[in-house]
Amino acid sequence: MDEALLRSLTPVVLGILVRRGATFAAAEDAVQDALVEAVRVWPADPPRDPKGWLVTVAWRRFLDAARADAARRRREDLVDVEPAPGPVPAFDDTLQLYFLCAHPALTPSSAVALTLRAVGGLTTRQIAQAYLVPEATMAQRISRAKRTVSGVRFDRSGDVATVLRVLYLVFNEGYSGDVDLAAEAIRLTRQLATAIDHPEVAGLLALMLLHHARRAARIAPDGSLVPLAEQDRRRWDTRSIAEGVEILRAALARDRLGEFQAQAAIAALHADAPTAGETDWVQIVEWYDELARLTDSPVVRLNRAVAVGEADGPRAGLAALAALDDSLPRHAAVAAYLHERDGDLATAARLYADAAHKAPNLAERDHLTRQAARLNARLRP
Known part of the structure; x- marks a missing residue:
């Protein structure tokens, strides 16, 4: 049984039923029934035309359901005549x-x-x-x-x-x-x-590929999070990075910049650096400026503060952070990181503990708790 084929055909068959007159809900139910039947029948008797088979079975299931429902009698003019057998139109x-x-x-x-x-x-x-x-x-x-x-x-x-x-x-x-x-x-x-054909669709695909390329390096063997700067870059998927960069370049060449292309450009700069110390933070700040112009998002400005801290020093990053609402998600974590880089370990430890309390998931909470514990251990006489 080719599960990938079934999943790829699902939206095509659903669209055909809706275009023939079925409501979305009724068509979706009929398609799910047809998929169940395919799982039962296909292993022993695979069809020559999988899409045509699914359309025929789904449409019959829809007809059966429509005819059995007295409240839908007024739909009979739509569903009374089953389309003649033959190739399914190529329209998707x-x-x-x-x-x-x-x-x-x-x-x-x-x-x-x-x-x-x-x-x-x-x-x-x-x-x-x-x-x-x-x-x-x-x-x-x-x-x-x-x-x-x-x-x-x-x-x-x-x-x-x-x-x-x-x-x-x-x-x-x-x-x-x-x-x-x-x-x-x-x-x-x-x-x-x-x-x-849309540059932002390409931008989103590039962004996903570039982020997904780092997946294997994000989690340590004990299940803890590994920050970007500490990841083993040899574990990054270079093929996904190359594909993402190629897609992004083609999208940017069309000169219709959108937020996903800008995010992908930032991800590409991280992926391009052989080590964390060689990251082009100045250019990353410039891309965050573009992204902030496009979105006016406080979360973007929060991330920009980190980049400013890397490009121009932690005090510049803290100055950028001061302009933002401290109730923003992860504000305390960013402040903790910048204060640690500025040498204020006591403030950083307190902020890491505060950030851990506000963390949205267990993995992030554990990571921030460990950061607070690490600094508190250094502060003890």
Whole structure:
């Protein structure tokens, strides 16, 4: 059984059913039924035309469900005649599905879940495991999302920026359970890049590849986080870095700069440095200036303060940090790092402990706690 083939065909088949007149929710249910049937039948009797087989079975399941529901009798004119057998049209609605799943009426978490289900072809169980929530909880989330978008027609272009933000959210979830969401996000973004010629799509793909290239070096054998400056760069994936840089160069050459291209440029500068000490922090500050201009994000300015501290010294970094709200996530961690570099170990130790208390996850909390303990040990007589 070729699971990758099934997942790649899922959005195509779903789009065909919606274009034929099925609501999104009904079409998605029918496609899932067809996938279950494929898992049962294909190992012993693989079809010559997998897409055609899935379309035929899914459409029949949709017809059966529609005819069995008395409340949907008014739809009979739409579904009463089954299309004649033959090749399935080559038109691919996958791009429209991306836009539909990133509908502005959906919450970010619902948009991510629906994208993974409808475009990614993942099961509810797989998505629930990836998010570490009960399957019933995820099923309700997906069901509500499907109801929200069921009345949306495939006749308007969507917002590329919203689609990219959803894919970026998927990537940032990382991986857990039996689904690697970072790898899945890269796969879906590659798919989107083949469907739409847009420099920001390329920028996001480059950013994902450059970040993902460092994955093997991010975690120590004991499970602790390894900061970028301390990572063994020999463990970075040089092929992913080379591909990301090539994609980024082509996108930047189009002179339509966006935030994902700017983020990818910063990641590329980190990847290009043979050692942490050889990082071109001056150029990184310049890219953060561009990114701040594009987004006006306080988080970007927080990261810029770190870069300023590396390029111009810790006191310059602390001056940049002073202009920001100290309630920002990770503000205390950045302040701790800059104070340590400036030689104020007591303040740094206190701030590391404060940052650990506010950490969003266990791994980051443990890392910051260890930093505080390390400095406190140095401060003892």
